[in-house]
Amino acid sequence: xxxxxxxxxxxxxxxxxxxxxxxxxxxxxxxxxxxxxxxxxxxxxxxxxxxxxxxxxxxxxxxxxxxxxxxxxxxxxxxxxxxxxxxxxxxxxxxxxxxxxxxxxxxxxxxxxxxxxxxxxxxxx
Numbered sequence: 253x254x255x256x257x258x259x260x261x262x263x264x265x266x267x268x269x270x271x272x273x274x275x276x277x278x279x280x281x282x283x284x285x286x287x288x289x290x291x292x293x294x295x296x297x298x299x300x301x302x303x304x305x306x307x308x309x310x311x312x313x314x315x316x317x318x319x320x321x322x323x324x325x326x327x328x329x330x331x332x333x334x335x336x337x338x339x340x341x342x343x344x345x346x347x348x349x350x351x352x353x354x355x356x357x358x359x360x361x362x363x364x365x366x367x368x369x370x371x372x373x374x375x376x377x
Contacts, residue, residue, distance in 0.1 A: 288329060288333050293326050298335070298358060308344050309327065312327075
C-alpha cells in the first residue's frame with residue numbers, strides 16, 4: 253500500500269490573535285478533541301499515518317508492534333471524531349488522516365516537548 257496521499261490542507265482561518273476569545277462551547281469541543289488525542293497509541297498511529305500517507309490496519313500494527321485488533325479499536329476512535337477516514341481497495345482498507353491540520357498539530361506538539369526538554373531538561377524527570 254504505502255502510497256503517499258496527502259491529506260487536504262486546512263482551510264485558511266484567522267490566527268489566534270485575530271479571533272475573539274473562544275466560547276465555552278468551543279473550549280469544551282477542543283477539550284473533547286484533546287481527550288481523544290491524549291493517548292500514546294493513537295498519537296503513534298497518527299504519526300505513522302502522517303509518515304506513510306495511508307496504511308492498512310495490519311501495516312500499522314506491524315509498525316507499532318501491536319495486535320491488529322488493538323489498532324483497529326484505536327482507529328475506530330479516531331474515525332468517530334473525523335480525524336481519520338478509510339476506503340476499501342479490494343480486500344484492503346487503508347486509513348488516512350482527513351485534514352493536514354492533524355499533522356501540523358503533531359509537529360507543533362513534538363516541537364514543544366523538544367524545546368521544553370532543551371530549555372528545562374530536568375522538568376518532568
